[in-house]
Amino acid sequence: MEVIHFDEPGEFQDHVLAYLAQHEAENNLILGILANLIGGEYRDHQPYLAVFRDAGEIQVVSLCTPPHPTLISYKIPPLETEVLRAMLADMQETLQQDFRGLHGNKEFVSCLVSEWEKKTGIEAVQSMSMQIYKLEEVQPVSGIQGEMRLAEKRDRSLLEEWFAGFHHEALKEEPDPKRVQRQVKHYLSADPQIRGLTLWESAGQPVSMAGYDGPTPNGIRIGAVYTPTAQRKNGYASALTARLSQHLLDAGYGFCFLFADLLNPISNHIYQKIGYKPVCDSARYLFV
Secondary structure: OEEEEOOOHHHHHHHHHHHHHOOOOOOHHHHHHHHHHHOOOOOOOOOEEEEEEEOOEEEEEEEEOOOOOEEEOOOOOOOOHHHHHHHHHHHHHHHHHHOOEEEEEHHHHHHHHHHHHHHHOOOEEEEEEEEEEEEOOOOOOOOOOOEEEEOOHHHHHHHHHHHHHHHHHOOOOOOOHHHHHHHHHHHHHOOOOOOEEEEEEEOOEEEEEEEEEOOOOOEEEEEEEEOOHHHOOOOHHHHHHHHHHHHHHHOOOOEEEEEEEOOOHHHHHHHHHHOOEEEEEEEEEEEO
């Protein structure tokens, strides 16, 4: 197994884009974050950009923007145990204290995690179990009062409050106020063709939020879908996600992606009714 490291995201993208695009939906998170890196984000730390090759052929692509878990490209197992251990050894040696977890295709990442626990005796706890969905045609949602609009700077305080709620409920983590403020600022100051936040307004009041980010060669990821407790069970999130998805398709994207918590049957049902179809399971493990 040959390991190649890259210092520059642009050079890394030139090397891996064709490989990742073979499974664009499965690799949408790596592709999206790589695009953001090239755009100048996530530069607080040097990113880990690695390609693992066998006989000149790419087997796995890995990317880490500390302090986040290391992303692994889509791969159907098995790889030989020695190869898995070599990958883990390289990540640990290069990232050191920043090697805090793994995130990727559940079946493949689980194999890596098993070898990690055998090698180190350090437990890896699954912190998220997600389904990746892909949409090419929207099934419209009708009968919901209100309309979608792009979020603006005047909405900043509300967006920060709702982002904190999203972090707590969907990401299962206590929101860092400074991180939330940075995220909202990035969304509001971005080119609306590649990133933005939208609100569903009913009777002149915002009642639900959804964002889009992480463009890939042909698609874009929808995320940060959140409705405050008092406004739930009114169909606002369904209507907003459907309208935003159609807006992005109309803007020229071939398809949309999103991640849904497998432990939340309501959201999974909603997305499938809109037209999102399951692609693969994704999991995030954190080392304890």
